[in-house]
Amino acid sequence: MASTSDVLTLVSSVALRLSIWIFLRWIPTTIVPGLAIVLTAVYVPCFFTSFQDTEQYKLISDELDIIVKHTIARDDDDDDDDDSSDEIQLIDGADQGPLEELDVQETIQYEEREPKILRTLLTGLPSPSSALWSWVTFAINMALIAMALDVVYRAPLLHQCHDASFGRVGYVSDHGANILVREPYAFDVRVLYRSIDEPNRSWMHKIHPASQPSHWLTNDTDFTTVLSLDYLRPDTAYEYVIETSSGNKTGTFTTAPRPGRTSLLKDNKYTFVHSSCIKPRVPYTPFQHPLEFPGMKHLARWLPELSPYFMLFLGDFIYIDVPHRQGKDSESYRREYRQVYSSPSWPAVSDHLPWIHVIDDHEIHNDWNSNMTGVAVPAYDAFTHYNAAPNPPAHRKGHTYFSFTQGPAEFFLLDTRRYRSPENKDPKDTAKTMLGAEQLEDLLAWIHKVPHNGVNWKFIVTGIPFTKNWQFGSEDTWGGYLHERRTILEAAWELSTTAGVGVVILSGDRHEFAATSFPPPAGSKWPVSATVHEFSTSPLSMFYLPFRTYKEMDDEDVCIKYLPDGNSKFGAVEITNPPHGEQSLLNYRLFVDGKEAWTHVISTPPSRDGSHRAKDAVWG
Template sequence: MKLDTDNGQPGPTKTSSASDKSKESTLRTLWTGLPSSKTPLATCLTVLLNILLSLLTLDFLIRGVFLYPGTDVAFSRIGYVSPTTANLLVREPDPAQLPIGIFYQESAQTDPTKWVQEGTIYTTDNSTDFTVPITLKGLKPSTSYMYSLSNNKTGTFVTAPLPGSKEARSLSFLTSSCIKPNFPYNPLSHPLRIWGIEHVSSFIRKLPQTLRPAFMLFLGDFIYIDVPHRFGSSISHYRSEYRRVYSSPSWSIPNDNPAIDLPWIHTLDDHEIANDWSKGNTTAPYPAAVDPYIHYHVSVNPPIPAAPFASRENTTYFSFTHGPASFFMLDTRTYRSEPAQANSTILGSAQLQSLLEFLARPEPAEVRWKIVASSVPFTKNWRVGTTDTWGGFQNERRTVFKTMWRAERELGVRIVMLSGDRHEFGAIRYPDPTLDFTPDDFLPNTAGEGLHEFSVGPLSMFYLPIRSYRQTDNEDVTVKYIPDGNNKFGFIDISPADEIIDSVTSSGKSATVTIPSSVLTYSLYVDGDIVWKYRLSVPLPESGTRPTASTTKHPRVPPGKVLKDEVVSEGWDVTFKAAIGRLEEVGRDVSDWVYELLEKTRTVESLD
């Protein structure tokens, strides 16, 4: 106690102490990482923690790259499957395994002498990174097969149905995008483990045989050459990334119904080349990047369109029909120009003409769906990085949409767009402006009429913690936005069913009618669990009638319906993340404006 020097009474006592200062110093050292001579123990802990974090970062960067180059990986996988053929990709770098005999037989066949030999692989070499595409021929439609190679690689597949058959009325398949091994990072995990592929295998194993997916439609970013670090841009660097993905132990987990047994069909996106690639197909590093894409994916992809409007050897977009759906798989990277210009193109002239021809083409009676697959979203509702999507090519998008709306009105089909890229899920509809709508039809987060897009990703990668998606007009109407989840994929089932729709009688009274329809159900799976389900339908022609323009035309198709929704989109965290997204959006706009101003200044100075 301290005495007051004037009157001898007790004076004020100081509350701070040496222990309090020591605690503050310790916390400061632990929080900032700055060393302090006053807190040697805390300083040692921070040094050790920083060393540990540095080692973990180094482990994430280089363990997979240097310990698993994949040069010795041998595998086989099925690509596109038609009613009578199946494309098989084989990689075998070991010359001791050559020649490789290729055999197949029906899965129901138990006689070991009934194997059919398709052919023999005598040589493999580095010109194709030791890959060889094989086509199995003379198969039966809608039949399960096994194949076996003399190097002990085996697998199974099911052929597509014969057009016009009963089996051709149904189809199930998967769709997703974006793969990065060992992400989210786990130091105890195999550096090439891919959790999303394991979720797919687990999902397939639980399905009844009648709902087994016919294929995986994978919409780009199969590799991430530039994430977290680009080690090079040579052909060998790009090839090694493909080999590492195919070296992942996740392809064979579990042993029954592994994901590698599912036919995989691929499109190309930016991270197979470089982030936000828009410099064409001759500028480096595109020629190096496309080499393994051609060998590992294009070589066993579906056929190119019958009318590609370009030389076939330079065409990397595809088209095929499977059961009730006809598909067009776009290449939105190879032929695009710089976005946000008056004459910007995301498809290039030849691909655009081929797509428009596909959309305007009448389909057989059993084909009720035209599905357009794009690596990047059609919607402009993603407000950050919009110009990398179709939002940067709105004139061309408008041309495509006009043809789509007309096809829905006149051809008796329904058009669905599938996309990836954004590490989030978005369901969007695009109402036909020629039809009459009320203001309620354009409200966000509503089911309804219009072209529909389902954009999903990643299969195995990070999701965005901020909210960069926002509806801004009546053109792109939000049905559902689900950003969270490191592992997402969509399961699409198309089957015939009776659809109950609202109608109006001749007397003006409302009523419901039952119409035989082809029904598409989209189910979204996040981290292995179903969280959202949506239903679309298109009326079928009356039984016994030959489809004509008058029997198939329907000026309005039934609106979509939400069947399941387990995602809560309200709460303070949603508002906070949306606000952060708006700040990033503004920051990007300012940054773009500054760069544009600097570019204009540089151009003026160069002219002077």
């Protein structure tokens, strides 16, 4: 029967191995670091207690055989008659009688114990007979613990990136570009740029004279600033060089086509990519750089073919609280951004691709809904300096939601964390708001405004899913704010019906992919051609959920496609205007773990005048 120490050793070891495997290779959950400490505290003493029983041989039996031999038959008469016999002296107190000889034989039976190598290596129990294999299985558990500690503490302790100097391209319009730079030293930062179609033209430049005391970059902004490149030509490819104290960063970007037009450079196609959620070393391998993002290599491989204008990143650019929060001050948040921009994976996806950002919960804290209180203050400080500053202009000055127009599309980038009401279990609570009164008013006005001629699409960009089909954690999504969601949908249906503009929602957050349509209610004043579509795509480099959480519940949110698996997902949106057609086409391409997994085409509503029934006949 197994001893108590053996049982505890087995249970704690198996639980430790399983939890750390999940932590390293699947989900770096916040539960595991604390759980691993408890399991290790149980495993180590129990292992050494069980280890005391490790012996090469096992005793089967130990028998003593005593053989009694009568050697001398003695009585009083014989003693008198036998003069030749030796006189035998009895021990005091011994009885008179015949003397006996005792022959004692001990028989020991034993067997060599099996080392049970496989059991030892798989379970973490000490080997019954081999100290070597016992130490090997103990070392396996200690190595797993070391790997978990490596994930949690190596980057924060050894890669704080205080000295990092770098630059990246942010929002690029049809006439300008924003360049974010970080320079902690007194070094004059320069950005050189020129159009690629004029290689013999001299370089234009923009400079920030950080070597001069009046222009020093300070810790107030974590030594960052934005340089704006002006007077650029629309729909033109530019090459650039960013000179910092750490060296030169080179790359290219393409200015946007004018509103209402598509690119002449890119086969009359307007393309951008989107995704969300990145965390270094997921899944984990021991020899990775501690700041490596495995999923970014898939995006980098497709960029030359897709040739997108920009990346629309929908939140969770950092994971301040996963797997273990290292601090709650501004420096803790700023360090996370510096680490991303110092990653060896970053240049391949940024040298030739501008990035535009929205904020979500893990830039603050998981499922954040407490407005600008507590950790939200340092969180927004870091987000503002690193990601919001080079973004498009704020839709309303001083706020963190943005809007812009490029080519055939308009974009409204929501902030779904800063202004929302606290969550509750009633999704139809009319008092709750996701956006706050001011942002909602601005969004509705933007939706209702008829766009520039040739602008056929409006994109509502939200960090969290718009559909209510996600059943796990739906209170944190738009599924928990259905009254406000319906207000937005009605505005979108009205615009599509009256102006023939397609409305598309882009979201992330769920580490899965789902395409959902939101048709107008049957029998309503809006035709089915006014249907709103959502493409929710994530993660770019993070875990995916091991269980299915998306399910169509009714005819309000219609599932088009659900693809949950994959550690790396991103979508490419391609807009074309057929030369002899009246409708604009949107081709959505989904990429999962480096392979194109799904394609879907939608069109704008027909521009034909008449009843909604006539429009549906054309559209359908």
